[in-house]
Amino acid sequence: QVHLVQSGAEVKKPGASVKVSCKASGYTFNSHDINWVRQATGQGLEWMGWLNPANGNAGYAQKFQGRVTFTRDTSTSTAYMELSSLKSEDAGVYYCARSDCTNSRCEYHFDFWGQGTLVTVSS
Amino acid sequence: DIVMTQSPDSLAVSLGERATINCKSSQSVLYNSNNRDYLAWYQKKPGQPPKLLIYWASTRQSGVPDRFSGSGSGTDFTLTISSLQAEDVGVYYCQQYYSPPWTFGQGTKVEIK
Numbered sequence: 001q002v003h004l005v006q007s008g009a010e011v012k013k014p015g016a017s018v019k020v021s022c023k024a025s026g027y028t029f030n031s032h033d034i035n036w037v038r039q040a041t042g043q044g045l046e047w048m049g050w051l052n053p054a055n056g057n058a059g060y061a062q063k064f065q066g067r068v069t070f071t072r073d074t075s076t077s078t079a080y081m082e083l084s085s086l087k088s089e090d091a092g093v094y095y096c097a098r099s100d101c102t103n104s105r106c107e108y109h110f111d112f113w114g115q116g117t118l119v120t121v122s123s
Numbered sequence: 124d125i126v127m128t129q130s131p132d133s134l135a136v137s138l139g140e141r142a143t144i145n146c147k148s149s150q151s152v153l154y155n156s157n158n159r160d161y162l163a164w165y166q167k168k169p170g171q172p173p174k175l176l177i178y179w180a181s182t183r184q185s186g187v188p189d190r191f192s193g194s195g196s197g198t199d200f201t202l203t204i205s206s207l208q209a210e211d212v213g214v215y216y217c218q219q220y221y222s223p224p225w226t227f228g229q230g231t232k233v234e235i236k
Contacts, residue, residue, distance in 0.1 A: 045227040108220035109163035113172035
């Protein structure tokens with residue numbers, strides 16, 4: 001069955017960077033886009049962007065442009081999200097989520113999610 | 124960006140009773156070329172990731188109980204839980220995937236009365 005397993009909780013200082021991993025199993029990694037969604041502390045869900053694991057192409061929500069980078073390692077079926085210049089408002093839980101894709105066509109509702117990674121930003 | 128607005132923010136329903144959550148988008152999420160509404164619903168429980176319940180506004184995800192149903196088109200949508208069970212307590216979110224950035228509603232908290 002499909003699993004997305006994320007890396008553990010992180011504590012970072014303001015201005016630092018954080019890198020979260022998302023290891024996929026149970027399906028063909030290259031066949032489904034990986035999205036990143038965050039829930040800042042006390043807030044709702046916010047989509048950050050997508051990654052195409054097959055070619056490494058990524059798209060970012062404007063709010064995060066220039067501060068976030070998505071990468072992947074196809075040899076380990078792992079996607080990564082790196083967020084830089086952390087602020088206190090970036091504290092929260094970060095999720096990877098799989099797009100529902102069929103025959104190379106992806107729809108951006110999210111059928112499987114990682115368990116979430118808590119990021120704490122504190123001096 | 125398409126703004127998704129849910130109502131109410133919270134509701135308390137007795138076990139076995141109906142729960143209704145509304146979601147309104149700031150512009151239509153109906154794609155005329157395929158007559159599909161690009162609207163999904165998720166359930167989120169504390170300490171767990173969101174779970175996809177409904178997509179295309181009314182298609183139930185595999186394994187989701189049939190007491191969950193979605194309706195609506197264009198800009199106005201509804202998630203209905205026909206007979207609330209204790210395990211349905213949580214926060215429910217709508218999401219549009221018609222136009223990036225994909226956006227979520229603010230969430231509706233469902234509790235037992």
